[in-house]
Structures are given as structure tokens and as C-alpha cells.
Amino acid sequence: MRQIVDKIGTILSLFSFDRTELGVTELSTELSWPKSTVSEILSSLAGQGLVERTPRGRFRLGWRFFELNQMLLEATPMVREGRRAMQELVERHGESSHLMVLERQHAVIVEKVQASLATQILMSRVGLRQPAHCSACGKMLLALRPWDEVFRLFDNIELKPFTPATITELPVLQRELAAIRERDFAFDREEIVPGLTCVAAPIRNEEGKAIAAMSVSIPTYRFADGEAGYVEMIRGAALRVSRKLGFIDGAR
Incomplete structure (x- = not known):
């Protein structure tokens, strides 16, 4: 069987x-x-x-897969609460937002809310797999995994470059993940798409475990003038979702 x-x-x-x-x-x-x-x-x-x-x-x-997919999304509190928070982000700030989970070496988009005036350089869809080593959500989730697990994931795997800014060496990625773990948010500074910057923060469950990450995607020319504000915005949204899932501040 x-x-x-x-x-x-x-x-x-x-x-x-x-x-x-x-x-x-x-x-x-x-x-x-x-x-x-x-x-x-x-x-x-x-x-x-x-x-x-x-x-x-x-x-x-x-089409049975479509039906099952919709059932999964609607039955998952993380997705429901994440969607609400992302819609609020988009309505208030006008930037597109993604909710992603880690699947081995990739970050998978499980929900997306796109701004009505979203820049055309942002091409994404639910179900899209992005390489975790160069996406904000992927790096955020990798940073919160045990180091030995991360090393096993990328052992003998090429860190494929997508732009000149993509991290392509494991020691460099390790240093980046250590910094992300310390500050608890992650950047993708034109590492996948030229001209696009993303910032991500973790979503935690009641046990304090990071189960997903939420990001906001901003054209780099706009991000440069408001970096601190974007970081505060996504961290606040992710924390609100985490609290809805039973997370208590400091329980990590």
C-alpha cells in the first residue's frame, strides 16, 4: 500500500x-x-x-484539487488571520503583501493581497515557490531553524543567483541568517527581482514557533525613504496575527 x-x-x-x-x-x-x-x-x-x-x-x-486547496486555506487559522492583516496593510499603505511557509529550500506563497496600484515588477501568485536563500520570508524562516537543519537543506545545493545582489555562498548566508535571527525581521534587497525590496517578519503559534512569515513588497526607490516605517509596519502586522493564534509576547 x-x-x-x-x-x-x-x-x-x-x-x-x-x-x-x-x-x-x-x-x-x-x-x-x-x-x-x-x-x-x-x-x-x-x-x-x-x-x-x-x-x-x-x-x-x-478541479478536485482546487476544491481541496480552498478547503485547506479556509480551515487554516493562520491563513484566515493573515489575510485579514494583509488586507489591512494593503488598504492602509498601498503595498502588496505575501504570506509564506517554508518547504525545504523554498518559500511557498500561501496567500497574497496585491495593492490596486502595485508595481508591474512584482509578479507572484499563490502557490509560487521562491528560493528561500534570497526571499525575505524564506530567510526569515530559515533563520529560526536549527543551524544543522539549514546546513542539511543546502548541503551540495547551488545557491542560484537571480540578480547581482543574490547571496550565493553558504558562509555569507549563515552570517545573514544570524543577523536576521538577532533582529527578528528579514530583507530581500533586490535579491530576486531588480528594483524590488521586501521586508518580512515571522508569524508564531501559541508555542512560540515560527510557522510562517509575512512580507510587504516595495519598489526600492520608495523603500529607501521609509525603511524604518516599513519594518515597524510588517512587524506589527505579523505580531497581531501571532497573537490571534495564541502567541504570548516573549514566548520564543
């Missing part, structure tokens, strides 16, 4: 924003599995509405 579940998980994990459709032959070749095995699994998933067959005979994720 476990082998079947593992195979299902492996196939589903190959779907992405860059690979929205997959074929039986393609999967069989990539995974070195018999076509009959791949076909049987996809047919079973299609019967549950988890994938659907396209007119070309390939497969894409089914």
Missing part, C-alpha cells in the same frame, strides 16, 4: 506551473516505470477527479 501511495505522490509532485500537463509515455520514461503502472495510477486519479485527461490524451490536475 505504501508503495502505491509513494508512486501517486511522486507523479503528483511532477505537476508544476511549468509542467501543467504530463503524458503516460513521458512519465514512464522519466520515472523508469512501466507504462501500464503509470496509466493505471493516472486512471485511478482521474476517477477521483484529482487529474483529468486533456483532448490530446495527456493529463492535468483536476
